[in-house]
Amino acid sequence: xxxxxxxxxxxxxxxxxxxxxxxxxxLSGGLDSAxxxxxxxxxxxxxxxxxxxxxxxxxxxxxxxRRVAAAQGVARHVVVDIDLRxxxxxxxxxxxxxxKDRDVSPxxxxxxxxxxxxxxxxxxxxxxxxxxxxAEVLGADAIFIGVNALDYSGYPDCRxxxxxxxxxxxNLATAAGVQGGQRLRIHAPLQHLTKAQIVALGRExxxxxxxxxxxxxxxxxxxxxxxCDACQLRLRGFAEAxxxxxxxxxxx
Amino acid sequence: xxxxxxxxxxxxxxxxxxxxxxxxxxLSGGLDSAxxxxxxxxxxxxxxxxxxxxxxxxxxxxxxxRRVAAAQGVARHVVVDIDLRxxxxxxxxxxxxxxKDRDVSPxxxxxxxxxxxxxxxxxxxxxxxxxxxxAEVLGADAIFIGVNALDYSGYPDCRxxxxxxxxxxxNLATAAGVQGGQRLRIHAPLQHLTKAQIVALGRExxxxxxxxxxxxxxxxxxxxxxxCDACQLRLRGFAEAxxxxxxxxxxx
Numbered sequence: 020x021x022x023x024x025x026x027x028x029x030x031x032x033x034x035x036x037x038x039x040x041x042x043x044x045x046l047s048g049g050l051d052s053a054x055x056x057x058x059x060x061x062x063x064x065x066x067x068x069x070x071x072x073x074x075x076x077x078x079x080x081x082x083x084x085r086r087v088a089a090a091q092g093v094a095r096h097v098v099v100d101i102d103l104r105x106x107x108x109x110x111x112x113x114x115x116x117x118x119k120d121r122d123v124s125p126x127x128x129x130x131x132x133x134x135x136x137x138x139x140x141x142x143x144x145x146x147x148x149x150x151x152x153x154a155e156v157l158g159a160d161a162i163f164i165g166v167n168a169l170d171y172s173g174y175p176d177c178r179x180x181x182x183x184x185x186x187x188x189x190n191l192a193t194a195a196g197v198q199g200g201q202r203l204r205i206h207a208p209l210q211h212l213t214k215a216q217i218v219a220l221g222r223e224x225x226x227x228x229x230x231x232x233x234x235x236x237x238x239x240x241x242x243x244x245x246x247c248d249a250c251q252l253r254l255r256g257f258a259e260a261x262x263x264x265x266x267x268x269x270x271x
Numbered sequence: 272x273x274x275x276x277x278x279x280x281x282x283x284x285x286x287x288x289x290x291x292x293x294x295x296x297x298l299s300g301g302l303d304s305a306x307x308x309x310x311x312x313x314x315x316x317x318x319x320x321x322x323x324x325x326x327x328x329x330x331x332x333x334x335x336x337r338r339v340a341a342a343q344g345v346a347r348h349v350v351v352d353i354d355l356r357x358x359x360x361x362x363x364x365x366x367x368x369x370x371k372d373r374d375v376s377p378x379x380x381x382x383x384x385x386x387x388x389x390x391x392x393x394x395x396x397x398x399x400x401x402x403x404x405x406a407e408v409l410g411a412d413a414i415f416i417g418v419n420a421l422d423y424s425g426y427p428d429c430r431x432x433x434x435x436x437x438x439x440x441x442n443l444a445t446a447a448g449v450q451g452g453q454r455l456r457i458h459a460p461l462q463h464l465t466k467a468q469i470v471a472l473g474r475e476x477x478x479x480x481x482x483x484x485x486x487x488x489x490x491x492x493x494x495x496x497x498x499c500d501a502c503q504l505r506l507r508g509f510a511e512a513x514x515x516x517x518x519x520x521x522x523x
Contacts, residue, residue, distance in 0.1 A: 141404035142404075148396045152396075156392055181444055184444075188437050
């Protein structure tokens, strides 16, 4: 049975709560979604954070999401259980080795049109669909998602045209849409930013990146491997932003 | 935790299995989706049936879906657990009374632009998103859904423009879409049919409607109430098709 738990049911645990309109924020516990949450707050929204336990191997994400939600102050944080392992077909959810020390430079990514093995079929569509349901019940006209330029060089469901198509569909799916209510918008504020630009933006907004995790294959204690695509991209992002990554890595 | 169970893991339990291309069929256990499944089979697809246990009060639906899947012969039947009760806001999932003996005539429906209290926010979007994930893993280019003219007079996510927008989004969401693979189609073969036309079509295709259930508020033993919108629409459909409804009703 899917369950929905509230990490901070009554009172935001930190930050200062906004009294602006509600927005649903997809929060994975990684660097990108932590930054997207900070942007939602800066834009005056009262954030409702939604995290998925979807059979991913890197469950330390969930703890990171709880820490980020508490630190930034959200109206409510829910963790939704869905099992995407049953589809198979992804290194993130199946017993497939996570690639290490690949060339993740932009030129190498552009040269390949292969979908990474870490792609999970329809993941963002499922996540956004749940966010849409919650947004409709909350009366929210905004959903924030942290997809960005690096993601959509590899994952089909991170591309700007995908996000736009989801928004169009969402506005036909809901009661508000039929009744001529306010138009729902899918906000992807990091869409055209590099990892270095995301780090710089997050620093400016006071995001505490020591609370986040990005590694696809962390040690049991949560220590990042430093060699998977996600670790490499994160480390390069901090380096290019001239900033130190505050999290621990296994052998760096 | 969401679970996925196979009702007929190896061998279709009945009907004759097709050897055509795979199609994911959303199967609720009701009259419409049983008919949509029969259409998928007639069109030569090998059906993969998907049912959701989403916190609905009428759990006899799940048993009906298993019976229909077994009778028609599907390659696999999965029941996916997701909990939509947590959103609240629907008589189907919350402790809200199911309306009885309403005027469900076409003229009364047209006169009202209200969304029925039985509407579940974003339900079809979530269902279709899971179907999309399964379709991608199966390499299926078809998803069947039993929405129809009566549904979309009330539910926003049953309208033809919604189904078309979902299809557009789905083709941007998947690896196949990016790699120029075959275009996925959302088939809604009942879209423009009345309930009477659906019954007539199903009779022609040999659908055993005694296995199905439509009631929003059945007795514990599964007996239909005969008074909710779904029962009234079903009974009128059979009557107009000049056919007897083979299921039992509480007081008719």
